[in-house]
Amino acid sequence: MLCSYSCGSSDHTLSRRGFLGGALGFGALVLDPMMRPAFARELQQQQKRVLMIWLNGGSSQLETWDPKPGTDTGGPFQTIATSAPGVHISELLPYTAKQMHRLALVRGLNTAEDDHGKGSVIMHTGRRQEPAMKWPHLGSVCAKLLGDRDNPLPGYIHITPRGNGGVNSEDAAFLGPRYASVSLSDGHAPANLDRPTNLSTNDDQRRHELRIHADRRFLRSRRTAMTEAYTQSYEQAEQLMRKRDLFALDKEPPAVVDRYGRHDFGRHCLMARRLLEGGATFVKVSHSNYDTHHENFDFHIEQVGEFDRPFATLVEDLHERGLLSSTLILVASEFGRTPKINRNYGRDHWSRAWSVALGGCGIKGGSVSGKTNANGTVVADGQVHGGHLFHTYLKALGFDSKKNFYIDQRPIPIADPKASPIAEVLA
Amino acid sequence: MLAVRNTLWSSVVLVLLALAPSHGLADTPLHERIDRAIAAAQPDFARRAAPLASDAEFLRRIYLDLTGTLPPSNEARAFLNDRTPNKRTALMDRLLASPEHARYLAAVFDVMLMERLPDKQVPRGEWLEYLRSSMAANKPWDVLAREILSSDGVDPKTRPAAKFVLDRDAEPNVLTRDISRLFLGTNLQCCQCHDHPRIDDYKQAHYYGLFAFLNRTSLLVDPTLKKAVLSEKADGEATYQSVFDPAKTTKSTGPRLPDGPPLKEPAVEKGKEYVVAPTPKTRAVPRFSRRALLGPTLARADNEAFKRNIANRLWALMMGRGLVHPLDLDHSANPPSHPELLKLLADDMAARKFDLRGFLRELALSLTYQRSSEQKESRESQRLEATYIVALLKPLTPEQLAASLMQATGLTDAERQALGKNVTEAALYARLSPHVAPFVNTFGSGAGKTQEFDARLEQALFLANGPTVRGWLTPRAGNLIDRLSRLTNADAVADELYLSAFTRLPDAEERKEIADFLSQRQKDRTAALQDMAWALLASAEFRFNH
Numbered sequence: 001m002l003c004s005y006s007c008g009s010s011d012h013t014l015s016r017r018g019f020l021g022g023a024l025g026f027g028a029l030v031l032d033p034m035m036r037p038a039f040a041r042e043l044q045q046q047q048k049r050v051l052m053i054w055l056n057g058g059s060s061q062l063e064t065w066d067p068k069p070g071t072d073t074g075g076p077f078q079t080i081a082t083s084a085p086g087v088h089i090s091e092l093l094p095y096t097a098k099q100m101h102r103l104a105l106v107r108g109l110n111t112a113e114d115d116h117g118k119g120s121v122i123m124h125t126g127r128r129q130e131p132a133m134k135w136p137h138l139g140s141v142c143a144k145l146l147g148d149r150d151n152p153l154p155g156y157i158h159i160t161p162r163g164n165g166g167v168n169s170e171d172a173a174f175l176g177p178r179y180a181s182v183s184l185s186d187g188h189a190p191a192n193l194d195r196p197t198n199l200s201t202n203d204d205q206r207r208h209e210l211r212i213h214a215d216r217r218f219l220r221s222r223r224t225a226m227t228e229a230y231t232q233s234y235e236q237a238e239q240l241m242r243k244r245d246l247f248a249l250d251k252e253p254p255a256v257v258d259r260y261g262r263h264d265f266g267r268h269c270l271m272a273r274r275l276l277e278g279g280a281t282f283v284k285v286s287h288s289n290y291d292t293h294h295e296n297f298d299f300h301i302e303q304v305g306e307f308d309r310p311f312a313t314l315v316e317d318l319h320e321r322g323l324l325s326s327t328l329i330l331v332a333s334e335f336g337r338t339p340k341i342n343r344n345y346g347r348d349h350w351s352r353a354w355s356v357a358l359g360g361c362g363i364k365g366g367s368v369s370g371k372t373n374a375n376g377t378v379v380a381d382g383q384v385h386g387g388h389l390f391h392t393y394l395k396a397l398g399f400d401s402k403k404n405f406y407i408d409q410r411p412i413p414i415a416d417p418k419a420s421p422i423a424e425v426l427a
Numbered sequence: 428m429l430a431v432r433n434t435l436w437s438s439v440v441l442v443l444l445a446l447a448p449s450h451g452l453a454d455t456p457l458h459e460r461i462d463r464a465i466a467a468a469q470p471d472f473a474r475r476a477a478p479l480a481s482d483a484e485f486l487r488r489i490y491l492d493l494t495g496t497l498p499p500s501n502e503a504r505a506f507l508n509d510r511t512p513n514k515r516t517a518l519m520d521r522l523l524a525s526p527e528h529a530r531y532l533a534a535v536f537d538v539m540l541m542e543r544l545p546d547k548q549v550p551r552g553e554w555l556e557y558l559r560s561s562m563a564a565n566k567p568w569d570v571l572a573r574e575i576l577s578s579d580g581v582d583p584k585t586r587p588a589a590k591f592v593l594d595r596d597a598e599p600n601v602l603t604r605d606i607s608r609l610f611l612g613t614n615l616q617c618c619q620c621h622d623h624p625r626i627d628d629y630k631q632a633h634y635y636g637l638f639a640f641l642n643r644t645s646l647l648v649d650p651t652l653k654k655a656v657l658s659e660k661a662d663g664e665a666t667y668q669s670v671f672d673p674a675k676t677t678k679s680t681g682p683r684l685p686d687g688p689p690l691k692e693p694a695v696e697k698g699k700e701y702v703v704a705p706t707p708k709t710r711a712v713p714r715f716s717r718r719a720l721l722g723p724t725l726a727r728a729d730n731e732a733f734k735r736n737i738a739n740r741l742w743a744l745m746m747g748r749g750l751v752h753p754l755d756l757d758h759s760a761n762p763p764s765h766p767e768l769l770k771l772l773a774d775d776m777a778a779r780k781f782d783l784r785g786f787l788r789e790l791a792l793s794l795t796y797q798r799s800s801e802q803k804e805s806r807e808s809q810r811l812e813a814t815y816i817v818a819l820l821k822p823l824t825p826e827q828l829a830a831s832l833m834q835a836t837g838l839t840d841a842e843r844q845a846l847g848k849n850v851t852e853a854a855l856y857a858r859l860s861p862h863v864a865p866f867v868n869t870f871g872s873g874a875g876k877t878q879e880f881d882a883r884l885e886q887a888l889f890l891a892n893g894p895t896v897r898g899w900l901t902p903r904a905g906n907l908i909d910r911l912s913r914l915t916n917a918d919a920v921a922d923e924l925y926l927s928a929f930t931r932l933p934d935a936e937e938r939k940e941i942a943d944f945l946s947q948r949q950k951d952r953t954a955a956l957q958d959m960a961w962a963l964l965a966s967a968e969f970r971f972n973h
Contacts, residue, residue, distance in 0.1 A: 131598050131600050132603075132604045152884060154885075166868070167868075169872070169874070170873060170874065172873070176873075176879060177873050177883065178883055182885070192888035194892060199958075203958055207959070207961050207962045210959060211963075211966050214962060214968060215967045215968075217936075217937075218967050218968040221801040226820060227971065229880075229881070231967060232882070233883060233884055233887040234891065234965070236884045237888045409756070411625070
């Protein structure tokens with residue numbers, strides 16, 4: 001940010017860069033002696049990342065993480081035992097049940113917001129919507145705190161089922177568009193990643209050489225942090241072009257594609273694994289659509305059925321690759337669904353008592369926090385809201401969630417200061 | 428040789444200015460007083476200050492700062508060959524009077540005031556046209572500000588001015604924040620909930636004093652107009668508690684400016700509070716409107732914050748950095764880099780009755796503005812930003828980048844040629860403006876945020892691989908590649924290319940590089956010309972206003 005750089009204000013964020021260089025981002029022209037290659041490599045091994053699965057529309061807690069069979073609200077499905085002793089979940093999640101010892105459940109969630117947009121704000125930012133303040137998404141916060149400026153991959157990647165790819169600068173709020181989400185529509189590569197067809201690699205290289213010569217002459221007497229950032233952006237682009245294969249699912253063996261499932265969400269989970277493995281900091285995968293005002297049960301058989309296997313496969317694969325302990329997983333929605341079954345066999349929006357699942361980095365596998373009453377109509381114990389979740393994510397990633405961002409010398413608490421982490425699910 | 432003489436001459440002038448006694452200040456033009464203030468703030472000014480910018484550097488800079496684009500190559504050539512002694516002043520006067528300047532300044536004020544928020548109630552085209560015609564008429568800033576803060580959106584003639592309020596849904600907290608930031612240079616946002624924890628000058632009472640002008644106002648869709656307009660109640664006090672106050676004492680304030688006196692409100696007879704009483708479907712009009720008083724109270728020559736804010740913002744526009752920086756954090760613990768200069772500028776702004784064009788002209792006339800951006804010392808050794816002894820690099824805004832690329836690739840020339848005798852500024856703008864949106868999306872800072880420079884990966888990919896710039900480098904009658912492909916002499920190619928992209932002639936090393944590149948690719952000369960042009964357009968020299 002030009003502003004923080006030139007006013008010299010102390011931007012005491014928790015960024016790894018800030019910690020390493022003693023100065024933020026490209027403001028750090030002089031390399032700190034701490035930034036030795038070995039030290040940097042060590043940090044890279046400790047690199048943490050986040051996988052967020054977004055069940056769009058509001059998935060039913062009763063058909064997933066907090067079933068209540070045999071009650072007036074329970075619906076037709078039974079529960080099944082899981083790999084975590086004593087933890088039962090919906091029978092619609094047989095594959096996920098086998099990963100439960102690596103996952104944790106928060107069952108005492110009351111977000112008190114039944115509107116899709118506002119619920120989404122709470123679950124992405126850990127704050128309620130305010131008229132004069134926009135808060136950054138968890139993905140943007142993680143991109144800022146965990147990301148590495150030299151990483152050519154965008155810090156916050158969102159794999160969407162469809163729609164336009166591109167940058168959604170709103171998501172990053174005051175953190176700035178560098179930390180905004182980049183949508184990969186249907187998992188396709190970012191825009192303009194391919195060299196123009198009528199430009200050969202050789203000619204491309206030669207025109208870049210010419211550009212670099214021109215820069216060298218100009219920058220002899222005009223080099224600044226801004227010009228450095230600009231010339232480096234071409235190097236980053238070049239590096240990402242070389243990582244083109246990350247976005248090519250056809251490089252995966254057919255058997256692997258089969259395990260994830262030959263449907264959109266399966267392919268998107270597989271893409272998420274490739275990206276996380278390839279160094280991405282934060283990957284969000286959206287799965288649509290759980291807004292089941294009609295025929296809640298038929299829809300959940302389909303939707304949860306589609307979710308279950310790819311998700312469980314992804315958890316298993318991250319574990320096998322040794323990435324699970326450094327990858328925070330969260331499965332969230334705008335809200336849950338009403339315990340009361342409406343006349344169309346649907347369930348409506350419901351934020352008073354619902355659940356999310358967590359896993360991986362910093363999370364105590366097999367744990368459960370909070371509980372709802374017998375038929376799931378209120379939180380009976382361990383009530384938390386979106387702010388507590390946000391603290392929990394940060395804490396699980398190893399941050400002090402009570403710290404501030406400093407924007408224009410203004411301290412801004414990273415997470416809602418009135419909330420705190422949920423100790424029961426933290427390792 | 429000429430350049431060297433120029434440099435020496437300017438150093439002499441700078442030294443003389445620095446040493447000149449400051450007598451008769453009142454009659455001294457503002458630009459000279461600016462130069463004296465900048466020189467006086469730097470003990471070793473004469474030794475360290477950069478010389479006057481070359482004609483080419485000046486030409487590029489003044490075009491970008493006053494019209495948001497580059498000069499066509501033939502104009503650049505003519506200016507560089509012009510031997511008239513006052514050609515710089517003549518050029519800036521021509522640009523300031525041009526329709527392109529009014530259009531550009533309107534766009535600058537649009538981004539400043541609307542911060543790229545998505546359109547809600549007033550279509551952006553109408554708002555831009557309102558700003559453009561205001562700038563073309565050189566409407567004083569206080570008048571413009573009063574119109575913007577006062578329009579209720581009912582009269583179609585003044586409705587565009589209401590965009591600032593209407594498109595913020597007339598939400599009083601959003602308006603209080605943005606009016607304090609954008610019109611007064613003080614970000615009072617923190618004071619919604621408490622006195623600012625780190626800035627002693629910013630009090631919760633200040634926030635609610637402004638808020639009290641606005642909290643009776645709301646948006647109402649008028650059933651006959653079928654448009655959102657402003658409705659205002661005759662009651663509703665601005666009350667607040669500090670979240671830091673354990674006793675939760677409720678305070679209240681009437682409308683007043685930060686540190687201004689309380690506003691005298693007329694007594695209104697009970698039962699006669701409304702001209703039009705509120706119903707769910709009618710726009711309420713109170714007999715006494717608090718909101719109507721905001722513009723006249725705030726946009727005044729005796730409002731220190733109002734005049735400092737606009738002086739500082741225009742200074743930042745031309746010089747690349749506010750004297751108060753960031754622009755919306757004017758307070759005693761963040762003093763201006765040159766306090767007396769800012770006072771001078773603010774007072775001058777008021778004395779010239781908020782004449783924006785006249786003020787910009789004085790800034791452009793100053794040697795401070797016309798200094799070179801090439802520096803003698805290395806940037807690491809010294810923090811130079813706030814000294815103005817070297818001109819600062821200004822990253823092109825998304826709009827400037829789009830317009831400059833269109834001009835440099837010759838899309839602008841080709842469109843002008845295609846319009847033939849029907850060419851006017853408005854006609855050309857209509858053809859070119861649709862190309863700007865992808866640049867705003869890719870290079871902009873996002874809605875509601877101050878423009879900040881951030882070189883990002885997707886921007887590099889857009890420039891390197893995207894179809895936009897590549898399309899503009901396809902030969903078309905009158906465009907750059909078309910012109911270059913007609914030139915057989917490599918030096919002539921180099922000259923035309925450098926004048927188009929960099930607004931200067933190439934030096935010997937650069938001519939040789941172009942000649943070598945062309946000689947290696949005789950078989951695909953058009954592609955070679957495209958690649959060369961791209962290399963210059965993608966370089967830092969192009970990306971920055973220097």
